[in-house]
Amino acid sequence: xxxxxxxxxxxxxxxxxxxxxxxxxxxxxxxxxxxxxxxxxxxxxxxxxxxxxxxxxxxxxxxxxxxxxxxxxxxxxxxxxxxxxxxxxxxxxxxxxxxxxxxxxxxxxxxxxxxxxxxxxxxxxxxxxxxxxxxxxxxxxxxxxxxxxxxxxxxxxxxxxxxxxxxxxxxxxxxxxxxxxxxxxxxxxxx
Numbered sequence: 001x002x003x004x005x006x007x008x009x010x011x012x013x014x015x016x017x018x019x020x021x022x023x024x025x026x027x028x029x030x031x032x033x034x035x036x037x038x039x040x041x042x043x044x045x046x047x048x049x050x051x052x053x054x055x056x057x058x059x060x061x062x063x064x065x066x067x068x069x070x071x072x073x074x075x076x077x078x079x080x081x082x083x084x085x086x087x088x089x090x091x092x093x094x095x096x097x098x099x100x101x102x103x104x105x106x107x108x109x110x111x112x113x114x115x116x117x118x119x120x121x122x123x124x125x126x127x128x129x130x131x132x133x134x135x136x137x138x139x140x141x142x143x144x145x146x147x148x149x150x151x152x153x154x155x156x157x158x159x160x161x162x163x164x165x166x167x168x169x170x171x172x173x174x175x176x177x178x179x180x181x182x183x184x185x186x187x188x189x190x191x
Contacts, residue, residue, distance in 0.1 A: 013087030014062030086117025
């Protein structure tokens, strides 16, 4: 069974953590969701971001999301891929050097990485976007280009692949983003 690591934190976007966590487990992956300074069994709060015609997304309280692994005990070498949800969590997780080292590991070893929405903030801070294509929530475009990446402006329900990196603007892209990540992971789903 392949194992995936998911980096989360308080106020991660609700859909962007819940949907991929459950979908990836449903197709047979072992997914470990971790947060720095928290242990397995503890929770992170989520936020629901929606697009309601305002100049930016709205934010409402989400659910508590239970962690099923302890960040301090994680060895990135034990995982086959990395998933980075968006929301507000990447904004402060990018200040943690241990988190950035985990992200760098997956790029140094060319393992599959899926990042959505504000997850690009972690990629930019880790210095792994130089010369890479990356989609993200449009407000993160300056961070992508500032880190040497090529921001991909795509529809909110689309996803982009650049080698081992699968990115998307926001949760409406889940069908495309998860499908492309599964393809990069080498999954074969037949009906």
